[in-house]
Amino acid sequence: MKAMFPGSFDPIHLGHVDIVRQAAGLFGEVVVVVMHNPEKPVGMFSVTERVELAKAATRDIKGVSVNAAAGLAVDAAAKFGADFIVKSVRNAADFDAEVQMADTNRIVGSVETVLLIAQPQFSFISSRYVRDIAQNGGNVSALVPSVVNDAITKVKK
Numbered sequence: 539m540k541a542m543f544p545g546s547f548d549p550i551h552l553g554h555v556d557i558v559r560q561a562a563g564l565f566g567e568v569v570v571v572v573m574h575n576p577e578k579p580v581g582m583f584s585v586t587e588r589v590e591l592a593k594a595a596t597r598d599i600k601g602v603s604v605n606a607a608a609g610l611a612v613d614a615a616a617k618f619g620a621d622f623i624v625k626s627v628r629n630a631a632d633f634d635a636e637v638q639m640a641d642t643n644r645i646v647g648s649v650e651t652v653l654l655i656a657q658p659q660f661s662f663i664s665s666r667y668v669r670d671i672a673q674n675g676g677n678v679s680a681l682v683p684s685v686v687n688d689a690i691t692k693v694k695k
Contacts (some may be wrong), residue, residue, distance in 0.1 A: 539566060541564070541567070541624045542569050542618055542623050542624065544571045544615075545572070547572050550591055550686060551681050551682045553660035561652075562600060567602075569602075570605075571614050571618065572585055573608070583693075585606050594685040612643050622651065623643060624652050625640070625651055627654075668682060672690045
């Protein structure tokens, strides 16, 4: 079975890596898909940089590949041959939004969604907070893989 874990991953953080690790254990094969909307401005990293950082952050997890896609997650799931979409939830608000999206994806793209919960030590991390902290000179080394921390340090200089 193959699962797809879509997201912006701007940047990929330890919570994401935990979900990838869990998904690989459950499904055997996971494609991490860096989703991008060409109409939105670039965040901290370009799509190409996010793909490379995700590859580096997950290279030690067997069965994981990383790609990029634009458009709908259900179309990316079909393109990459994913049997399931994996999403993570941190709290009740995430759960409500992800259930609504899962129901929509089931109807629109005939693909099921599996919701995973990050380990407690990673459950509070969000890319938005990582970006905010980093852009204001804070230390994010406890929130992101070392390769991402190194990339953020280079951006800040």
